[in-house]
Amino acid sequence: MRRHLLNAAFGRGLFFTLLACLAFSGLNAQAFSASTPAGTAVDIPDSQFDPSAPDLATMASTSVTVSGIGAGATVSDLAVSMKLNHSWVGDVTVYVAAPNGDILPLFSEPGAAGSGSGNGAGDSSNFSEAGPLTFSDAGTTDPETMGGSIAGGEAVCVDDALCDYFVNGDGLGLPAGATGALVTSFADLAAQGDALNGTWTLYAGDAGTGDTGDISGEMMSFTVSGVASADNGGGNDDDPEDCDATNLACITSINLTLNDNCQGLVIPEMVLTGEFGCLDPNSLTIIVMDEDPSNGPIVDGCGTFNYTVTGEGLSGGGGSADGFTGDFAGSNWTVTDNSNDDEQQLASATFTESTLVMSTTGSPFGVGGGTDFELSASIMFSGMSTVSFDYDLNGVDDGFDDAIIVFNFEGDVVEEVLNTDEPASGSATFDVEAGYTLEFRIEDDGLQPIGDILATILTISNFSVEGGAPAAEFTFNNCWGIVNAEDKTPPAVVTTPDDVELLCVDIDGNTLTTLDETVNKCYRVSSATGATVPGSMATALRNRLFAGGSSPLVPTFTDGCTEEIEVCVNDVLVFDEEDPNCNDVVLTRTFTATEIAVCASAAGEENPSVTASYTITFTRPTLDDLNAENVEPVVIVDCSDPRAGGGNDTRPVDPLEVDFPFLQIGDRTFNLNAGEAVCNIGVTYSDGPAIVTCPNTYKYVRTYTVIDWCDPSDVRTFTQIVKVGDFTAPTFTAPTQDLDFDGVADEGPLVFTTNAGNVCAAYIRLDAGGSISDDCGDSPLDIQVVASIYPGGDLSATPIGSFEVNYFDNDAEVTSAIPVGSHILRYSYTDQCGNSDFTDVEFVVEDGTAPVAICEDGLNVSISSGSAAGGASTGIAILTPEMIDAGSYDDCSGVTLEIARVGADNIATEAYDQELVLTCADLGTVRVGLKVTDAEGNMNFCWLDVLVEDKNAPTCIAPGPVEMSCIVARATLPDDIMEA
Numbered sequence: 001m002r003r004h005l006l007n008a009a010f011g012r013g014l015f016f017t018l019l020a021c022l023a024f025s026g027l028n029a030q031a032f033s034a035s036t037p038a039g040t041a042v043d044i045p046d047s048q049f050d051p052s053a054p055d056l057a058t059m060a061s062t063s064v065t066v067s068g069i070g071a072g073a074t075v076s077d078l079a080v081s082m083k084l085n086h087s088w089v090g091d092v093t094v095y096v097a098a099p100n101g102d103i104l105p106l107f108s109e110p111g112a113a114g115s116g117s118g119n120g121a122g123d124s125s126n127f128s129e130a131g132p133l134t135f136s137d138a139g140t141t142d143p144e145t146m147g148g149s150i151a152g153g154e155a156v157c158v159d160d161a162l163c164d165y166f167v168n169g170d171g172l173g174l175p176a177g178a179t180g181a182l183v184t185s186f187a188d189l190a191a192q193g194d195a196l197n198g199t200w201t202l203y204a205g206d207a208g209t210g211d212t213g214d215i216s217g218e219m220m221s222f223t224v225s226g227v228a229s230a231d232n233g234g235g236n237d238d239d240p241e242d243c244d245a246t247n248l249a250c251i252t253s254i255n256l257t258l259n260d261n262c263q264g265l266v267i268p269e270m271v272l273t274g275e276f277g278c279l280d281p282n283s284l285t286i287i288v289m290d291e292d293p294s295n296g297p298i299v300d301g302c303g304t305f306n307y308t309v310t311g312e313g314l315s316g317g318g319g320s321a322d323g324f325t326g327d328f329a330g331s332n333w334t335v336t337d338n339s340n341d342d343e344q345q346l347a348s349a350t351f352t353e354s355t356l357v358m359s360t361t362g363s364p365f366g367v368g369g370g371t372d373f374e375l376s377a378s379i380m381f382s383g384m385s386t387v388s389f390d391y392d393l394n395g396v397d398d399g400f401d402d403a404i405i406v407f408n409f410e411g412d413v414v415e416e417v418l419n420t421d422e423p424a425s426g427s428a429t430f431d432v433e434a435g436y437t438l439e440f441r442i443e444d445d446g447l448q449p450i451g452d453i454l455a456t457i458l459t460i461s462n463f464s465v466e467g468g469a470p471a472a473e474f475t476f477n478n479c480w481g482i483v484n485a486e487d488k489t490p491p492a493v494v495t496t497p498d499d500v501e502l503l504c505v506d507i508d509g510n511t512l513t514t515l516d517e518t519v520n521k522c523y524r525v526s527s528a529t530g531a532t533v534p535g536s537m538a539t540a541l542r543n544r545l546f547a548g549g550s551s552p553l554v555p556t557f558t559d560g561c562t563e564e565i566e567v568c569v570n571d572v573l574v575f576d577e578e579d580p581n582c583n584d585v586v587l588t589r590t591f592t593a594t595e596i597a598v599c600a601s602a603a604g605e606e607n608p609s610v611t612a613s614y615t616i617t618f619t620r621p622t623l624d625d626l627n628a629e630n631v632e633p634v635v636i637v638d639c640s641d642p643r644a645g646g647g648n649d650t651r652p653v654d655p656l657e658v659d660f661p662f663l664q665i666g667d668r669t670f671n672l673n674a675g676e677a678v679c680n681i682g683v684t685y686s687d688g689p690a691i692v693t694c695p696n697t698y699k700y701v702r703t704y705t706v707i708d709w710c711d712p713s714d715v716r717t718f719t720q721i722v723k724v725g726d727f728t729a730p731t732f733t734a735p736t737q738d739l740d741f742d743g744v745a746d747e748g749p750l751v752f753t754t755n756a757g758n759v760c761a762a763y764i765r766l767d768a769g770g771s772i773s774d775d776c777g778d779s780p781l782d783i784q785v786v787a788s789i790y791p792g793g794d795l796s797a798t799p800i801g802s803f804e805v806n807y808f809d810n811d812a813e814v815t816s817a818i819p820v821g822s823h824i825l826r827y828s829y830t831d832q833c834g835n836s837d838f839t840d841v842e843f844v845v846e847d848g849t850a851p852v853a854i855c856e857d858g859l860n861v862s863i864s865s866g867s868a869a870g871g872a873s874t875g876i877a878i879l880t881p882e883m884i885d886a887g888s889y890d891d892c893s894g895v896t897l898e899i900a901r902v903g904a905d906n907i908a909t910e911a912y913d914q915e916l917v918l919t920c921a922d923l924g925t926v927r928v929g930l931k932v933t934d935a936e937g938n939m940n941f942c943w944l945d946v947l948v949e950d951k952n953a954p955t956c957i958a959p960g961p962v963e964m965s966c967i968v969a970r971a972t973l974p975d976d977i978m979e980a
Helices: 186-190 504-510 539-544 642-647 966-972
Strands: 005-007 014-023 033-035 042-044 060-066 074-086 092-097 103-108 133-136 198-206 213-215 222-225 247-250 253-257 263-265 272-275 285-288 298-300 303-310 334-337 346-351 355-361 373-380 385-393 402-409 412-420 424-432 436-444 456-467 479-486 492-495 500-503 522-526 556-558 564-574 585-595 610-619 634-638 662-665 668-671 681-687 691-694 697-708 711-725 731-733 750-753 771-773 784-791 801-804 821-830 836-846 859-862 876-879 895-901 916-919 924-934 939-949
Touching: 042 060, 042 198, 074 092, 074 186, 074 198, 074 213, 103 186, 247 479, 334 346, 346 373, 355 373, 355 436, 385 402, 385 412, 402 424, 412 424, 436 456, 492 610, 500 504, 504 539, 504 585, 504 610, 556 564, 634 642, 691 711, 859 876, 895 916
Parallel strands: 005 033, 014 222, 253 479, 500 610, 634 711, 750 836, 859 939
Antiparallel strands: 014 074, 033 222, 042 213, 060 198, 074 133, 092 103, 092 198, 247 272, 263 298, 285 303, 303 479, 334 373, 346 355, 355 456, 373 436, 385 424, 385 456, 402 412, 402 436, 492 556, 522 564, 564 585, 585 610, 662 668, 681 697, 691 697, 697 711, 731 771, 784 801, 784 821, 821 836, 876 916, 895 924, 924 939
8 A cells, every 4th residue: 555645834823634536447545645744833824714715824834745646546435624713712713724725614703603703602622632533425413513412611522422523614705815616515525636736724713702722733644545556556656668578388297385274375476487577466366276266366275186277357356354354354353262171261252243252261379280271263365455454452461461452474473463461552554465364363371460359352343355356457368276285384382392401200100111011102193283182192101201290291282284293202310420329310201293194295305303302300318308307306105105114114115107207308208217218318216215104105315317319418316205105094984874774874963852950951972974094004903083163163163172082992982961052063184104094974952852840749629619690690610722732831931821621541633722611511620631742842631530529508599579460370380489
């Protein structure tokens, strides 16, 4: 693409850009620009312009010169872009004048009711250099409404985002001083074609008082999209008549060596012989008839393929697309993702017709891993094209994750568009040729940003591809031939492991030379991914390839032309000649990768192999790696330890492996042991004489000596005291109860009931249900057991008493009287060596004794006399419990008394209550019972006979006087009045 930059003096305050597109049959579309550099500031004259009588002499102006538009060119899509710096947009009017003098009013006093007011009555918002405005026939906004949606003082375009306008002169007339005609659209100017070469002028006037502005010193550009000039369009500026004649023919057969991706590019110069003359080779079209002829001159895979070269009316471009469509749809891109699922890494490339969104997420913290990985999307072009796109990188993992956009050819970078680990956005436009590959790539460091689980996202939008220029009008006869595509490239070494450092004890487990001869030291990998083909690696070989890790440490090989690669491994182990026993040992591990070919070379040659190697250095430890943290100052070997022999003699006991000092090398630990060596480090120990401290118990001093046999002068010693014997208190089994007789010991405290006679307390046997023993041979008779009782369960209180307990004398060990309540019984026990311990047993003393019931020997009760008015006798006697109680009592609480009738068997015939009512019906002997109950509900009874007597004389009450007649008297009264 050809560009012309033309400059003119331009002041401060106004910036304008003129854009136009040209088209001409048979010629390449070209772009032009004209711009104004910074110059002397030019103010727009304040209140000098009158829209009703416009005059260019009252306006500020700036000019630019355009050249290079070819004769006969057709121009379209003309546009002007400007920057104004002025308050009160309603004051301003702008014209643009073409080189021939024709003039176009762009806008006049926005917001005013028609041009010609001349009083600044338009909109009160402002113009700002920060908001450039564009005017074209395709504009979307009427300039007459400029500023209408924002407040006065705010800036057009900046605050309302309305920046693209069509032309509206609002009736503005031809200004005085104009040399051409007044036109109403850019189309009127574009019709001039090559007459657009020359000087363009922009005029700005101010019609109001008080608000001012000036012309900017910013850049102004003029762009024409179309042909540059009427040349031959074939890449040669000379006239075709001045060129040598085109005389070309196809080569019958060519050999082509494929690249690492098993692809190759056929260009005209490779397959044509003769003179090109003025013919641009890129205007010819080459199609290779391989598995994918759609990508034109690109050869995919090895083999023999026909090719054709055509030139008549065919484009040399690589296809076109608007968005990710057609040949550039997402399905045609190669997406590579090597994230690790085991490390919870995520990667995705999502295509729509308008966007490509690439996203990577590293391993969360705490998961481990953090291996870096890549996500890429790439596509190859089959011909010349212009590629444009916008990109946006969110940069959440600032400083760690990279976004890279590159064009490359056969793996070599042609142009790097973007390479950053910071947030970035922008646009790019590039020309590419056949065989170029565009790649979008995210290189993730494998870890999350601290404190977040976020994705690094690269977004590609506004993607477009425009095919190359059409062929010029040259005669070319189509021809064809054969391409022998050969794979002569060895496998690619994608990754090689870093060198490894291990310890000398690891030699045998990591050396292949000691494997049995029957073990195959070769395996296969996938050519596409480099992953080991399952089942192709012998288990014995795999186990020797760990190199201190958790999986085989191998290089990654890939190849674009084969399905599998054979990898063979060889080790060379070298001991130091000067001191092989003390200096490092170096193993060089070499991997040789050879393609398993799928097609033969035309010359019958085999592809070369490729090698990758790393070294394993087996180092030797020193005493600086010694760790003696586990050498305790005192070691206790209890008599229960089998090494102590029951504590019956004073022989030293053997140390355990964990008792020795050890080697700490990085995160690896190597235990030392007497009589053995770890590489060049050995250890011994010696014991001093035993000192008896108590029966079956003794101690002595042990000394560990560690030596480096490669530096005998470096000796380290460590001492400790070893104690052997009885260091454990006797084993005591506390007493239990099974009061519910279910065969299972009851939970909770032991329960004892009062049994101390007339005292509210209980005597407790201490040696019932428990036991005592000792593991170190002490006779049970040598173990002292003391039981102490803490009243109320308060261990800080003074014990009720301390009682010696002997479990083996067959005598009952009984406490003194323990009062009712909750208490703690503490058994303390001590053996001959002073080892002691105690066991606390909770227990409760409850009132379980019935109260004492005492009745009187006998009781006589008289019925009282009386009767209801006019009724029968009401004689009764009330008998209460207290009347028959002779001093009932309880040891622990007061008592409640109740009385009831009982039968001859002393069983109550009615409920016991607080009184017993006796009537005349009870005269005689009545047997009664007394029920005595204490606070805990314990009950007792006594009985006695009560004699119920009636000792009151009868009472006669005469009737009152009665008057009656003799007749009535004779009729009702008896003859003998005494009988009445």
